[in-house]
Amino acid sequence: MSAEQYWTALEGLPRPTLKALFGDPERLARYSTTLDLPGGPVIFDWSKTHLSLEVDALLGAVAAAMDLEGRRDALISGEKINNTEGRAAEHTAQRGIGNEASVEEAEALHARMRMLVEAIHDCALGEVKSLIHIGIGGSALGPALAIDALTRDGAKVAVHVVSNIDGCALEAAMKACDPETTLIAVASKTFTTTETMTNAHSALEWLREGGVVDPYGRVIALTASPDKAVEWGVDETRVLPFSETVGGRYSLWSSIGFPVAMALGWQGFAEFLDGAAAIDRHFIDVDLAANVIVRAAFADLYYSQVRGCQTRAVFAYDERLKLLPDYLQQLEMESNGKSVLADGSLLTRPSAPVTWGGVGTDAQHAVFQLLHQGTHLIPVDFLAVKTPGHDLDSAHHEILLSNCFAQGAALMAGKASDDGARAYPGDRPSATILCEDLNPATLGALIAFHEHRTFVSAAMLGINPFDQFGVELGKAIAKQIEAGGGEGFDPSTEALLAAVGIGS
Secondary structure (H helix, E strand, O other): OOHHHHHHHHHOOOOOOHHHHOOOOOHHHHHEEEEEEOOEEEEEEOOOOOOOHHHHHHHHHHHHHOOHHHHHHHHHHOOOOEOOOOEOOOOHHHHOOOOHHHHHHHHHHHHHHHHHHHHHHOOEOEOOOEEEEEOOOHHHHHHHHHHHHHOOOOOOOEEEEEOOOOHHHHHHHHHOOOHHHEEEEEEOOOOOOHHHHHHHHHHHHHHHHOOOOOHHHHEEEEEOOHHHHHHHOOOHHHEEEOOOOOOHHHOOOOHHHHHHHHHHOHHHHHHHHHHHHHHHHHHHHOOHHHOHHHHHHHHHHHHHHHOOOOEEEEEEEOHHHOOHHHHHHHHHHHHHOOOEOOOOOEOOOOOOOEEEEEEOOHHHHOOHHHHHHOOOOOOEEEEEEOOOOOOOOOHHHHHHHHHHHHHHHHHHHOEOOOOHHHOEOOOOOEEEEEEOOOOHHHHHHHHHHHHHHHHHHHHHHOOOOOOOHHHHHHHHHHHHHHOOOOOOOOHHHHHHHHHHOOOO
16 A cells, blocks of 8 residues: 555544543553653653554554655655755764764764864863854854753853844844853855854944954854865854755754853764664654554544644743754745655645644743643643752642643543633643653753754654755845845735835
């Protein structure tokens, strides 16, 4: 049978309720797995989803028909699986797992970065108290997440991540820093990204106005185009390259992680890589039927392909992970928000759902009304950490975790009432990831888990998750307008341009 025939068979399966599925006494043991990872144990509980032996079998058949194992092996071995751009996707090599030559190159580039990081910490560039990290997309979201999550108790260097071209963002960072003790990191794969380079020029001017005689001497370039960085004015000793085979939203493990290493110290960054590598090994070594990554992707695909769910919600019940939903938005929607297969033919099934979310318990008072009683079926992921990230009364954390677990229980169980406004239908799915502690290794594992989860969904649909041409058209038109070619648009766009005096 073909993959499409298996999908059709999935659509025809009975749909028992979650309550009925829990009639199986082995269910929790089958769908909740604890992995002993470098940062501590992590529980991956997918028992409150509608996965079942029958669903698993058919999704396993889809995986076999789409050669998931072969695609996984091609990813890890460094084959050119990003076929539209003619290159490999070698983020795992940055973690020490993959093509031998690529791993050796990554280790050499990490050694170069480590020397620079440790030299800066030892005051080789003078006193450095702050770093303004300028990037956008994957060059900013990953560093922002890691630094916010892991430096609440302090950092070796205060890092301010700036991505938006809106000058308010850069201005706020500059106001928090002293030019004499600040470095600028410019992160751009091509070293041509409009927003990043515009912000970089303004940062250089700020350094000049602040009395820095050699502003370029305060810049670190993080790029896959080192020649362009040198041409722009950065000394080659302060250029940290990374491979062309590392995509933007998968680049945190490369020199794009420089600000993370600056904030944590090299040991913390190494632990971050180790946590991710442990998940890589699980993905490679554990049979698909017991693989927590594949299980999560199976559930994602079941809800998007069979139940018609157009969104997936992620709620972090830990303030330190508040940026994780934002990070996953780009990872999942830029990777799998496609309408064509890898061979260029049209995708006839739904692709990625809309990923959204927030932080608990704030989100409970904002969007959970819809989750519990709305007309949309929305699978939910809860993420929580057993060890609190603060020293306040333990009641804070107990209430936080109680709310997290109560929401999953309530979504599943529901509550009948003769008053429709007070009735909860229940049978609404959720999954929970519970970490023992939040540290660099744990965060690395969480991010790698979601990277591979995204890849599995792409492989089973037959799409290429490593290009992102959908972001190009709007940028091209913006450049056309900036160059004075803002004519011939629809009446609405022309009126808006005229209203702000662009093109006139």
